[in-house]
């Protein structure tokens with residue numbers, strides 16, 4: 081059977097008549113890799129199915145949330161039950177307290193938590209809080225770290241912005257951007273110097289402790305400790321953006337894995353179990369500044385939505401029911417990465433493989449990748465050849481060199497074997513492409 085996306089091509093053209101670029105989030109458009117994005121009809125477990133009748137093993141997992149795989153029967157059953165009771169009330173429910181309790185137990189640095197509707201909303205709100213608490217204005221972020229699309233943090237933001245080559249968006253006022261200082265990830269000296277010069281003005285440092293939005297990059301040993309120490313010395317708050325790494329790198333997120341206690345944490349993705357959720361939380365004395373406990377305003381018509389809370393609770397319950405959940409999903413991810421790396425080596429490719437729990441990434445580069453600049457040295461054209469060769473063989477990867485991959489509990493050994501086998505064929509095409517150039 082030959083691989084076709086005829087219906088998708090038609091659907092994409094139709095979508096473009098009504099939606100900018102035909103998509104509701106840029107990287108879905110395949111702009112970076114070229115070609116037509118499959119239009120998805122349904123998903124089950126580790127597999128997704130498109131409207132052209134193609135079936136794929138899915139390593140995107142809706143960009144992170146689907147840690148149990150798609151349409152997990154128990155999550156679906158809970159959602160159906162919840163739906164019978166209505167979809168939104170805009171009034172307190174027991175579900176919100178239940179998920180909040182689970183989050184604070186999983187991540188002890190979070191004493192109080194506020195639920196919102198997206199990761200973007202969480203990081204946006206947490207900056208307001210940090211500025212109010214410290215009575216300072218400047219925010220430090222790291223090149224290639226993505227924290228959502230609001231003005232203050234849409235500076236050298238990795239992810240879709242890098243894929244599309246728009247690192248700094250028009251429409252962000254200079255007056256706002258000047259309060260955002262960008263430094264290189266893993267660069268202790270750069271951050272130290274910045275604090276020596278402007279430490280008294282810095283409200284907070286926001287960081288993806290394990291960056292997954294410039295491809296997957298890992299913190300060098302001791303780096304996060306140094307970031308923690310510097311912020312403490314200068315009275316700035318440390319904000320871990322664990323929207324992606326939370327409940328992924330470990331149940332308690334990167335802060336558990338690396339044993340660091342941030343002041344504030346942002347969450348999203350997995351805690352919504354595939355429904356729209358974000359959250360921010362942290363030290364009680366800081367969080368109590370949030371309205372109505374305190375004067376820092378932040379609200380949301382659909383925040384703490386009963387369906388979203390239900391999906392989050394069910395997901396976290398299922399994850400915690402299995403004492404070996406993280407061990408198993410991490411081992412599967414390692415097996416996948418080792419297998420793909422072995423295939424790459426067969427063709428003489430010394431590509432960089434990174435893994436953190438159930439997140440993984442591969443850079444088409446011979447050189448170590450530890451920050452945004454080194455990530456950008458990857459051969460994106462070679463990745464694109466690999467990506468399309470994988471897609472045609474029924475392997476659905478993120479359509480960009482600068483995104484992470486996600487394993488789910490639903491992926492089987494057969495899935496992994498099939499992916500490794502397909503990788504061999506895909507690397508052969510990469511080798512042919514590079515030889516021709």
Ligand SMILES: *Cc1c(COP(=O)(O)O)cnc(C)c1O
Nearest residue numbers: 198199200226227228321323324
């Ligand atoms: C996905 C992501 C966000 C943004 O979350 P949305 O729900 O897409 O708004 C923020 N920070 C990180 C680290 C993310 O991976």
